Amino acid sequence: MSPEETESRTAVEELTYKEAQEELEQIVRSLESGTLELEESLTLYERGVTLLRSLKGRLEAAEQKIEVLMGELEPEND
């Protein structure tokens, strides 16, 4: 990706999961429509792959974070 292209699009890692997924869906729709020029298609495809990798990575690595803002969480008694 050229410097100009990275500027006009937010870095994938800065997007929320939801934003990244929505952009990916949009790219899929655009490519499926088959109305784009070859160069545009390739650029979008690359971006799509980057988004895909990021989303997959986030799903696999996710660990629940709990923040206690009121009260005290008692451990589960087994």
Next chain:
Amino acid sequence: MTAYYAYVDSEAQETGPLSVSAALDIAKVALESITLSIVGEISDLSDNPRYKAVYFTLADEGAALPCLMWRSSFDRLGIQLKSGMKVEVKGRFSLYSAKGRMQFDVRQLTLAGEGQLRAQVAALAAKLKSQGLMDASRKLPLPTLPQTIALVTSPRGKAVHDVLRTLRRRYPLAQVLLFGVGVEGKEAASGLIKALKAAEASEAEVVLLVRGGGSYEDLMPFNDESLAQTIAHLEKPVITGIGHEPDTSIADMVASLRASTPTAAAEAAAPDQDELAAHLAAAEASLASSIKRTLERTRHVLYTLEHSEVFSRDKYLIAEQLLDLEQTAQRLDAAIPTGLQTAATTLGEAQDRMQKTMDNLMQTEVTQCRHLETLLLHKGDVLATPYTTQLATAAARLESLSPLAVLARGYSLSYDSEGRVVRSSKEVAVGDIVRVQLASGAIKTTVTDIEDQ
């Protein structure tokens, strides 16, 4: 009470034993002067519209009391009495002397315990509903992929861990903010309100309000009016998961979504990560196949262009137009002669017909003419004969007189330059041109000499 016994004792000593009626009268007076409030459970309820009163038994573990309530009073209550209900009645005993039966004449009746609570909750629910707090349009939509989820519940007990576990299993991506407060007792409602407001102020996109199972009284904080107002006006969507009963609390009714249990509430808040993974797999497949299609299409276009006529014959670019032109010309050619041909044929035919007609006409005329000619000639001949004879005679005479005849004998005529006939030599001079007319032809002469006679 002691007074009556004393009375009876003394009466008996004075007048002897009482009649049954009298005895019951005494009892009646005694009983009917007492007004009491009694609490007990209803059984044997008999509510027949044909009777003037409603009958039931009020009991506890050790005793049972037959009661009646006049229909007019009963109908005014507006309560649906059911066997098993705990009620509080106010009234007095009454004695039916004829049968020696005692009953409790109920003047007032209210629900006690859970029955009363349920009625209160139902009334509040009706009121809030009429205010529009439960309208579907008020309910906020749930976020599809929340980054942060707020959890308002007791930090102790099973419910909180059920929710955390469910969220972890389904959607560990979301951060959970726990607001742990009491969920039972008189102070619970205000604590829940505080927690909800804090959740609203946080970055959470959705709020889970849950508590584990309990009795109807235990769940009463979730029927609190202020809590209901807080939930209804909260700027973030609330999902409730209260108790395990099929009962619906008022908090359930005003929330954006009601789930039947805390676990169900957690499931409603977050998507399943397996579904998300499947969604990504589908997107991946789609990306791959569409880019492949695009490349194929491009390759095909290039191939077609490469092999097309455009690049192999320079005339190809205008060949089409030439072809067009040629075809048009051919059509034109084909069209015109046919047109003219037709015209020519027609013309020819017309011409022929005209010719024939003319010929026919001419023939008739010619024949006529010839006939007339013949006639004329013959007639002419006949007419001319005497004249011809005369003419011949005159001609002969003329002939003999004609100068031509004279000339024929050798004589000639001479003319001067002015065309006058020369009769004398005196009319000319030497050098003059004289024209001599002979019998045949003429000659031009010049005078060389004049001879006198």
